[in-house]
Amino acid sequence: MITVLLIFHGLLALFLIGAITHQAIGVWKSKPIPSATFFQSLVNVRGGTYTNVVTILYVMTAIIGGIIYPSYVLDVKGNLADAQINAAIGAFELKEHFAIVGLAMLPSYWYLWKKVPLTEQVLARRLNTALIALMVWTTLVVGHVINNIKGLI
Amino acid sequence: MMNRLFPLAVFTSVFAVVYYACFVFSYTPVRFYPLMGEISTQDLPRTAGPAMGWFTWIVIGSVAGLVAGIAALLAPKNMHERIGAHLSWIVPAGVVVWMLWVEKHWFM
Numbered sequence: 029m030i031t032v033l034l035i036f037h038g039l040l041a042l043f044l045i046g047a048i049t050h051q052a053i054g055v056w057k058s059k060p061i062p063s064a065t066f067f068q069s070l071v072n073v074r075g076g077t078y079t080n081v082v083t084i085l086y087v088m089t090a091i092i093g094g095i096i097y098p099s100y101v102l103d104v105k106g107n108l109a110d111a112q113i114n115a116a117i118g119a120f121e122l123k124e125h126f127a128i129v130g131l132a133m134l135p136s137y138w139y140l141w142k143k144v145p146l147t148e149q150v151l152a153r154r155l156n157t158a159l160i161a162l163m164v165w166t167t168l169v170v171g172h173v174i175n176n177i178k179g180l181i
Numbered sequence: 182m183m184n185r186l187f188p189l190a191v192f193t194s195v196f197a198v199v200y201y202a203c204f205v206f207s208y209t210p211v212r213f214y215p216l217m218g219e220i221s222t223q224d225l226p227r228t229a230g231p232a233m234g235w236f237t238w239i240v241i242g243s244v245a246g247l248v249a250g251i252a253a254l255l256a257p258k259n260m261h262e263r264i265g266a267h268l269s270w271i272v273p274a275g276v277v278v279w280m281l282w283v284e285k286h287w288f289m
Contacts, residue, residue, distance in 0.1 A: 094236070097233075098213070098233065099215075101215055105231070106231070114287045114288075115287055115288050117287060121287070122281070125204070126277065128239055129196075129200070132193050132200075132242070132246065132273075133269065133273055136190045136192075136193050136269035137269070139185060140186065140269065143186075149186075152266035153266075155274075156270045159273060159277070162277075
């Protein structure tokens with residue numbers, strides 16, 4: 029059951045990282061540009077359309093992460109300590125903190141995208157989204173690496 | 182529009198600071214022992230396995246954030262408009278820097 033949840037957690041995180049990355053890149057566009065290249069198409073996304081998906085995916089990923097977290101404490105953290113892989117333990121601590129602070133940012137993130145006109149509070153929206161994207165990237169990469177390390181020890 | 186953003190930003194900020202302060206100062210009045218599946222306010226013996234405080238810190242942070250967010254509804258409107266939007270990222274970004282500073286010992 030835990031393995032199934034871990035895989036589901038990882039898949040949701042992949043969808044989430046795709047959505048928040050699109051939005052975090054697109055929000056920095058300051059003027060209309062053509063979509064002639066891959067990167068221009070990437071930048072040209074309508075950021076606001078990602079907001080609900082990002083919020084729902086983030087909440088679902090965090091809930092499942094919370095369910096499987098005790099298994100990490102019982103089955104993985106001790107092995108990491110025994111193997112003296114302190115950087116991995118520290119990275120996971122950052123992951124757990126980043127994930128939960130990002131979760132707490134979602135109400136204002138959602139409000140900035142959905143209720144404040146897109147022409148207002150532009151810098152706050154950009155930095156709010158960028159910070160959440162940074163947290164999602166960090167948590168996914170750390171989770172992936174820890175999962176790989178667990179397979180090796 | 183800013184009237185509701187300010188309380189939300191206050192919630193985010195207070196949650197982040199209180200949550201991480203609980204971790205840094207080891208304020209864990211309630212612990213979860215996953216090996217036993219028990220919640221306890223006492224330190225259980227080593228045979229009970231590792232204790233977890235994460236859920237407790239989330240609850241404490243949430244309560245503090247909610248109280249502060251509700252109190253922020255009463256703040257003067259000019260304060261809402263002046264700092265509301267930027268509070269939503271400045272404080273969490275500061276807490277992230279605090280986290281990196283506190284956790285750096287793992288990487289040295």
